[in-house]
Amino acid sequence: MKMKGVLWVVVVSVVVAAWIPLSHCSKKPVGVARKEDIPYIKCQVCEKLAKELYQQVQNKQAEIAPKKISEYQIIEIAENVCNLKKVEADWILRIDIVEKEDRLELVEQDSEGQCNSECKTIERACQEVIGYSDTDVAEYLYNSKPDIDSLRNYLCKDLSKACSSKPPPVPKDRAPGEPFVAKSSKEAEMEKLLKSMEGMPGAPGMKMYSRDDLMNMKNFGGEDGDEEDEDDDDDEASFPSKLGNVLRAKESGKRDWKQMVKKGIEDASMTLKKHANKVSNHIRQWWRGKRRTNSKKGGKTEL
Numbered sequence: 004m005k006m007k008g009v010l011w012v013v014v015v016s017v018v019v020a021a022w023i024p025l026s027h028c029s030k031k032p033v034g035v036a037r038k039e040d041i042p043y044i045k046c047q048v049c050e051k052l053a054k055e056l057y058q059q060v061q062n063k064q065a066e067i068a069p070k071k072i073s074e075y076q077i078i079e080i081a082e083n084v085c086n087l088k089k090v091e092a093d094w095i096l097r098i099d100i101v102e103k104e105d106r107l108e109l110v111e112q113d114s115e116g117q118c119n120s121e122c123k124t125i126e127r128a129c130q131e132v133i134g135y136s137d138t139d140v141a142e143y144l145y146n147s148k149p150d151i152d153s154l155r156n157y158l159c160k161d162l163s164k165a166c167s168s169k170p171p172p173v174p175k176d177r178a179p180g181e182p183f184v185a186k187s188s189k190e191a192e193m194e195k196l197l198k199s200m201e202g203m204p205g206a207p208g209m210k211m212y213s214r215d216d217l218m219n220m221k222n223f224g225g226e227d228g229d230e231e232d233e234d235d236d237d238d239e240a241s242f243p244s245k246l247g248n249v250l251r252a253k254e255s256g257k258r259d260w261k262q263m264v265k266k267g268i269e270d271a272s273m274t275l276k277k278h279a280n281k282v283s284n285h286i287r288q289w290w291r292g293k294r295r296t297n298s299k300k301g302g303k304t305e306l
Contacts, residue, residue, distance in 0.1 A: 034119035036127040043107040043173055048128040049165035053155040055094045074145040081137035085129035090198045095125045099183035105172035115191045117184040132163045
């Protein structure tokens with residue numbers, strides 16, 4: 004009996020294929036932080052970080068009301084707010100670094116943008132600001148319940164010194180950064196879904212496939228296994244193909260992306276239920292065999 008680890012991958016894949024255009028599913032160049040830009044934006048990053056910490060704590064408190072937010076929940080926000088792999092750091096994706104004369108200015112946009120070198124630079128500056136002080140900031144937020152101005156002064160002047168001096172002028176020969184390219188709302192929503200699923204049991208190392216990848220999938224995982232698992236293996240092997248058929252239907256305009264997502268989730272749910280039933284049956288068979296064995300042993304002893 005085997006439980007394949009591809010189900011989450013396939014479910015996520017079909018969602019990605021449904022929401023994100025094919026051009027976005029192909030490999031994109033990974034942005035690298037421009038460390039030399041950090042001194043010019045560090046204070047601004049710190050001020051925006053303070054605002055974001057305050058707002059996220061307020062939002063969390065409103066979400067769990069009437070319960071009181073715990074210090075652990077605040078620590079979790081502080082730990083994740085500068086990590087682009089976490090939803091708490093999505094605020095970084097809305098910021099564009101704009102060249103203005105001899106300085107760099109952080110301009111907040113209405114939507115999230117593609118993450119290239121600028122977002123990586125802001126992430127790096129944010130991490131330098133908060134450093135190993137995330138628990139100190141969390142404790143301050145929990146105990147003092149400061150307003151935004153007090154939190155900004157504590158974080159940017161007392162704790163990190165990020166705004167203790169004026170940033171230096173930007174060199175005239177500095178190469179301009181890339182232009183801000185907004186994401187579609189569906190792409191932004193998809194990335195949030197992937198981030199929220201990260202670390203979930205049964206979903207390790209999820210990856211995104213293009214439409215072509217899914218449409219061309221014939222099989223998953225080979226043909227090894229016990230004979231009693233063949234039916235389930237067939238279900239799993241045909242699962243990506245079924246999703247590929249759904250995608251083809253989408254391409255021809257027969258289904259919209261919501262129907263595709265629903266179909267993928269329903270198929271995954273059915274496959275998981277089959278596995279659960281199989282495990283349950285194996286346990287029952289094992290237990291009955293054990294009871295029969297014990298009963299025979301008991302009968303021999305009495306004789």
